Amino acid sequence: MGIYTELYPVSNEFRHAESLDGLWRFRFDPEGEGEKRGWADKGLPEALSMPVPSSFADLFTDAAKRDYCGDFWYEAEFYLKEVDESRRRFLRFGSVTHTCRVFVNGKECASHVGGFLPVVAEITGAVVPGRNVLVVKVNNELSETNIPCGTTVRRSDGTKRAMGYFDFFNYSGIQRSVYLMELPREAIYDYELSYRLDGKDAYVDYAVMADGDADVKITFKDAEGNVAASASGRSGTLFIPCAHLWKVRSAYLYDVVIELVREGKTVDRYQAKAGVRTVEISGENILINGEKTYLKGFSKHEDADIVGRGFSYPVLKRDFECLKWMGANCFRTSHYPYSDEWYRMADEEGFLVIDEVPAVGMMRSIANFLAAGRGEAKGFFADCPDTALLSKNHASALSEMIARDKNHPSVIAWSVFNEAETTSEEAERYFAPLFARARELDPQKRPVTGVLESSSSPKRCRVNKMMDFICLNRYYGWYICGGELKEAENLFRSEMDAWQALDLKKPFVFTEFGTDTLDSLHKLPGVMWSQEYQQEYMLMHFDVFDSYPMIQGELVWNFADFQTGQGIMRVNGNKKGLFTRQRQPKAAAYTMRDRWLRQK
Numbered sequence: 001m002g003i004y005t006e007l008y009p010v011s012n013e014f015r016h017a018e019s020l021d022g023l024w025r026f027r028f029d030p031e032g033e034g035e036k037r038g039w040a041d042k043g044l045p046e047a048l049s050m051p052v053p054s055s056f057a058d059l060f061t062d063a064a065k066r067d068y069c070g071d072f073w074y075e076a077e078f079y080l081k082e083v084d085e086s087r088r089r090f091l092r093f094g095s096v097t098h099t100c101r102v103f104v105n106g107k108e109c110a111s112h113v114g115g116f117l118p119v120v121a122e123i124t125g126a127v128v129p130g131r132n133v134l135v136v137k138v139n140n141e142l143s144e145t146n147i148p149c150g151t152t153v154r155r156s157d158g159t160k161r162a163m164g165y166f167d168f169f170n171y172s173g174i175q176r177s178v179y180l181m182e183l184p185r186e187a188i189y190d191y192e193l194s195y196r197l198d199g200k201d202a203y204v205d206y207a208v209m210a211d212g213d214a215d216v217k218i219t220f221k222d223a224e225g226n227v228a229a230s231a232s233g234r235s236g237t238l239f240i241p242c243a244h245l246w247k248v249r250s251a252y253l254y255d256v257v258i259e260l261v262r263e264g265k266t267v268d269r270y271q272a273k274a275g276v277r278t279v280e281i282s283g284e285n286i287l288i289n290g291e292k293t294y295l296k297g298f299s300k301h302e303d304a305d306i307v308g309r310g311f312s313y314p315v316l317k318r319d320f321e322c323l324k325w326m327g328a329n330c331f332r333t334s335h336y337p338y339s340d341e342w343y344r345m346a347d348e349e350g351f352l353v354i355d356e357v358p359a360v361g362m363m364r365s366i367a368n369f370l371a372a373g374r375g376e377a378k379g380f381f382a383d384c385p386d387t388a389l390l391s392k393n394h395a396s397a398l399s400e401m402i403a404r405d406k407n408h409p410s411v412i413a414w415s416v417f418n419e420a421e422t423t424s425e426e427a428e429r430y431f432a433p434l435f436a437r438a439r440e441l442d443p444q445k446r447p448v449t450g451v452l453e454s455s456s457s458p459k460r461c462r463v464n465k466m467m468d469f470i471c472l473n474r475y476y477g478w479y480i481c482g483g484e485l486k487e488a489e490n491l492f493r494s495e496m497d498a499w500q501a502l503d504l505k506k507p508f509v510f511t512e513f514g515t516d517t518l519d520s521l522h523k524l525p526g527v528m529w530s531q532e533y534q535q536e537y538m539l540m541h542f543d544v545f546d547s548y549p550m551i552q553g554e555l556v557w558n559f560a561d562f563q564t565g566q567g568i569m570r571v572n573g574n575k576k577g578l579f580t581r582q583r584q585p586k587a588a589a590y591t592m593r594d595r596w597l598r599q600k
């Protein structure tokens with residue numbers, strides 16, 4: 001098999017995917033002694049039980065476990081009736097945060113850096129008939145050479161503490177589903193699709209990556225199961241006359257079926273959904289299928305009570321129902337790629353997704369988000385301890401994200417960073433190859449962007465020239481001129497005038513604006529933290545957004561309240577949600593909904 005990319009597990013007559021989710025054995029390893037003691041080979045002594053998928057932090061009742069930083073281990077077992085030489089076996093973890101090593105029956109089968117993309121381990125040579133023991137060693141320390149950036153400090157009692165340069169809790173563990181997969185020796189391991197529209201018809205350029213030299217057949221079936229187009233060969237073009245387009249909030253999905261055929265017999269099949277649509281930037285507009293589209297929605301987090309960042313179908317479903325109720329059409333996966341299921345549902349529901357790598361915290365400050373919000377950010381790249389290593393990890397995450405998500409019609413853009421330092425020569429040098437890489441890797445050549453905080457001003461930012469559209473996070477009326485909306489609006493307008501004067505001929509999207517708001521606090525006239533203030537702040541933003549034609553999107557920070565580290569700036573988490581953490585609307589959700597339902 002070639003390089004296994006990130007294909008979502010499927011089951012059919014040729015391949016089998018079995019979920020290993022459930023209660024695993026778990027143990028912390030504060031002394032880092034697990035390997036010496038043979039845990040990788042023999043399994044874990046005196047283990048706790050731990051749900052997978054989940055973050056571990058909020059399941060315990062004591063602070064030391066919640067805040068644990070260092071190595072920790074998981075163990076599970078699975079049974080195989082037989083080990084058939086004609087099959088290959090893999091494990092696919094949706095993510096393991098932040099670094100891990102995977103052992104099966106004592107044999108190391110994979111290691112991975114980066115906590116928000118799949119870890120795939122080939123276990124063919126390690127498995128035996130009967131009982132198999134799977135052990136995963138995880139580490140959740142933060143550093144300036146991996147993303148998201150932060151640092152790890154030692155407390156006087158010897159314990160470690162992760163200090164993120166970012167504003168979300170450092171949730172960790174096996175936070176997404178785990179699959180045991182069985183594939184034929186000759187298997188499809190990747191495919192890519194890209195679209196061209198010609199009047200009512202569509203052309204689909206495709207490529208299929210597979211082992212061996214069997215023939216490839218690819219078929220698009222419509223929603224009724226009729227063949228809409230088919231072709232043979234590892235790459236080529238399908239023609240779909242009178243194609244049904246995947247449209248914003250009105251998704252049409254074809255079934256794409258890829259087969260490997262040897263001597264007239266199918267030896268492997270992979271099936272998925274596909275949406276025919278184009279994405280393009282034209283001057284100051286974002287075009288989906290050639291139609292001007294204004295982005296309405298949120299920057300989000302994967303975050304919920306108890307499970308933390310652990311994937312949960314009920315949370316996914318509730319979030320999409322709330323997004324639809326709001327009249328939204330878009331979200332950004334701040335500040336890391338989400339679990340596969342998010343994109344699958346966005347494909348189905350016709351939502352647009354700005355897909356972001358975990359490159360957050362590329363700015364050094366105790367309260368990074370505060371400095372960022374105020375435009376007081378300090379340099380980062382000039383004195384980063386190992387820019388080459390950071391860049392390597394960043395590039396891997398970018399490549400893995402594009403490999404995993406490239407075929408989702410919902411994904412309309414790649415975000416290379418959130419609020420990095422962009423004003424130095426070093427920053428410019430750091431980002432140029434990453435933008436080039438994203439452009440090179442995406443078969444659909446989607447727009448590539450990055451998200452700018454206040455120091456990345458029209459005069460000083462050196463990276464916006466690399467972006468196909470400009471994403472701004474701005475907090476006029478919160479971090480800047482909090483409580484003084486009139487003055488905040490004036491400053492906001494002068495910044496927008498300066499951007500307009502640059503005449504970049506690119507769309508601008510607000511990827512963050514918002515106010516911390518307690519669902520218990522009402523005050524008339526509004527004061528900061530009250531529900532009334534959040535509404536007034538939004539109304540001020542509507543006026544500004546509607547004054548500048550280059551503004552082509554508004555994604556509120558945040559969809560829902562979310563957990564952060566502790567500190568004097570946060571009342572048990574960030575409260576900028578239009579929804580509470582339990583996904584109930586605050587007053588400003590109605591204000592926003594009213595606007596979005598009226599907009600086309």
Ligand code: GCB
Pocket residue numbers: 166167168335369370372373418419453473512557574576
């Ligand atoms: C930002 C960050 C985001 C923070 C937000 C805030 O600029 O991108 O991660 O949570 O501000 O609320 O301060």
